[in-house]
Amino acid sequence: MFQEERLYKIVELLEKEKSMTTQDIVETMGVSRDTARRDIIKLAKSGKVVRTHGGITLPQAARLPECYKLRINDKVEEKKRIANVAKDLIRSKDVCYLEASTAVLYLCYVCPTDIEAYSNSLNNVSILDQRRCSVNIIGGKLNHDNKKCQS
The missing domain is CATH 1.10.10.10 (Winged helix-like DNA-binding domain superfamily/Winged helix DNA-binding domain)
Incomplete structure (x- = not known):
């Protein structure tokens, strides 16, 4: 053959x-x-x-990311439970990278406020700023499509 x-x-x-x-x-x-x-x-x-x-x-089929606005309201209780467990792993004065997932967004609401935070998510940055955390924004190109729901 x-x-x-x-x-x-x-x-x-x-x-x-x-x-x-x-x-x-x-x-x-x-x-x-x-x-x-x-x-x-x-x-x-x-x-x-x-x-x-x-x-x-086989390679996983290329999947369009689901709309962030839809994912943020999906499995909220599970995300809050994960965030509450994760917050206990963060210590005072830690330096943390908080990536742009909806689960990590919930961590931003409950993490200690005396950390040095880095994020590439404007949503995370906004919440951390409201909580008066020290926040560093990681640069890059804004992904407009991840914020819009496609029909």
Whole structure:
């Protein structure tokens, strides 16, 4: 069997199995480990698969991030519980990076106020500022689309 045929069959099998080990390819395709490795490398370079430790998997489909305004109101109680646990891990005078997720936004409401905070989220910065925390804004380009709901 030619390599191109094998590669097609591997991807076809992978769509059913979701992941395959190098040994799975050896056994299914009747090839050597070296040939299976070469096939994995070629598929990974083409972007059709993602290499994992000992095998391959399909890349996750590119997903548009859900609208921030929708996510902020999703699973609020869970986010508040997480924030309350996380706040106990932050000590006075700690330097913290607070990333731009909706769960971390809830942490900004309850974290200690005597920390040195860094964030790339205008929402986080606003809340931390209202609470009189020391806030540093990490620069970059504003992502307008993450703030809008698309219909």
